[in-house]
Amino acid sequence: xxxxxxxxxxxxxxxxxxxxxxxxFAHEGAWVAANYSSDDESAATTEKELARVTPNFRIFKADxxxxxxxxxxIKTIIxxxxxxxxxxxxxxxxxxxxxxxxxxxxxxxxxxxxxKGTYLFSRAIIKTMIGRKFxxxxxxxxxxxxxxxxxxxxxxxxxGGIISFTKSLAKEMARLGITVNAxxxxxxxxxxxxxxxxxxxxxxxxxIPMRRLxxxxxxxxxxxxxxxxxxxxxxxxxxxxxGGLT
Amino acid sequence: xxxxxxxxxxxxxxLKKMIIDTLLLEDITVAEIENNAxxxxxxxxxxxxxxxELVVAIEKKFNIIIEDEDVGKTAFASISALAKFIQDGFxxxx
Numbered sequence: 318x319x320x321x322x323x324x325x326x327x328x329x330x331x332x333x334x335x336x337x338x339x340x341x342f343a344h345e346g347a348w349v350a351a352n353y354s355s356d357d358e359s360a361a362t363t364e365k366e367l368a369r370v371t372p373n374f375r376i377f378k379a380d381x382x383x384x385x386x387x388x389x390x391i392k393t394i395i396x397x398x399x400x401x402x403x404x405x406x407x408x409x410x411x412x413x414x415x416x417x418x419x420x421x422x423x424x425x426x427x428x429x430x431x432x433k434g435t436y437l438f439s440r441a442i443i444k445t446m447i448g449r450k451f452x453x454x455x456x457x458x459x460x461x462x463x464x465x466x467x468x469x470x471x472x473x474x475x476x477g478g479i480i481s482f483t484k485s486l487a488k489e490m491a492r493l494g495i496t497v498n499a500x501x502x503x504x505x506x507x508x509x510x511x512x513x514x515x516x517x518x519x520x521x522x523x524x525i526p527m528r529r530l531x532x533x534x535x536x537x538x539x540x541x542x543x544x545x546x547x548x549x550x551x552x553x554x555x556x557x558x559x560g561g562l563t
Numbered sequence: 564x565x566x567x568x569x570x571x572x573x574x575x576x577x578l579k580k581m582i583i584d585t586l587l588l589e590d591i592t593v594a595e596i597e598n599n600a601x602x603x604x605x606x607x608x609x610x611x612x613x614x615x616e617l618v619v620a621i622e623k624k625f626n627i628i629i630e631d632e633d634v635g636k637t638a639f640a641s642i643s644a645l646a647k648f649i650q651d652g653f654x655x656x657x
Contacts (some may be wrong), residue, residue: 447619
């Protein structure tokens with residue numbers, strides 16, 4: 318029970334990688350708060366799964382790009398749980414289009430959810446972490462951030478921004494007992510990739526040195542490591558969990 | 564009037580102790596911190612990261628919010644300025 322009674326927030330924690338992170342922390346004794354934006358069905362399923370593991374969890378319907386939603390959620394958590402130890406900025410969306418067809422809304426929505434959401438949550442919890450001189454912030458980025466990918470100018474820019482944000486905030490917080498790192502998952506088996514047809518799956522798998530997609534639990538394991546006491550001297554780093562892709 | 568001065572003196576002493584305790588300034592005593600000397604750089608030698616810790620400590624103790632960096636810079640100019648900022652914060656708005 319490495320994270321017994323630690324208070325964790327996982328944004329976008331009711332589906333895919335985020336859900337796996339939330340459940341992994343819960344299995345280790347943590348109190349887990351997760352939010353989702355619109356998929357009530359997945360949230361209800363995750364709620365049931367968390368309830369089987371711990372009584373200490375909360376699910377919020379909150380838009381990570383809305384300052385009022387984020388501040389309301391954080392206030393509720395701090396009022397009830399007193400503080401937050403670990404924040405995992407996982408919530409993210411894609412809206413892939415070639416730049417020529419990428420309109421302003423397509424651009425802004427992806428940047429708002431992925432990058433602004435990371436900023437809003439980090440800012441909202443930072444004072445409680447500074448006050449206790451302890452905190453772990455783990456952001457989720459992507460191989461697209463540094464490698465680029467056709468059709469992902471918006472997504473790659475948002476994830477590149479998260480890397481820069483991670484490195485800068487790490488330097489601000491280093492002296493205060495707060496580490497800030499990022500995990501960069503490659504292609505992971507999630508509902509998103511489950512819908513790809515077999516031909517595309519084979520094509521993707523061929524490009525991964527390990528010749529297989531990653532599992533959400535493998536990403537969660539990296540997040541839990543960075544959140545653990547053993548990782549206390551690691552900050553400002555990007556840990557790839559991608560089967561050798563990058 | 565005397566009561567106000569006494570409170571201000573006490574508040575300044577309290578703030579000096581709070582700064583020393585919050586930032587673990589082992590080499591400095593309350594008596595060594597001058598009321599009007601700058602807290603940052605050439606004064607006590609504090610930096611912007613120290614300021615983050617102080618802002619959080621002051622907010623918690625006095626139940627005030629410092630969101631704006633410029634407001635923070637003015638408030639943390641010196642012990643006197645900080646005491647005044649906190650006292651002003653308690654005054655009812657007319």
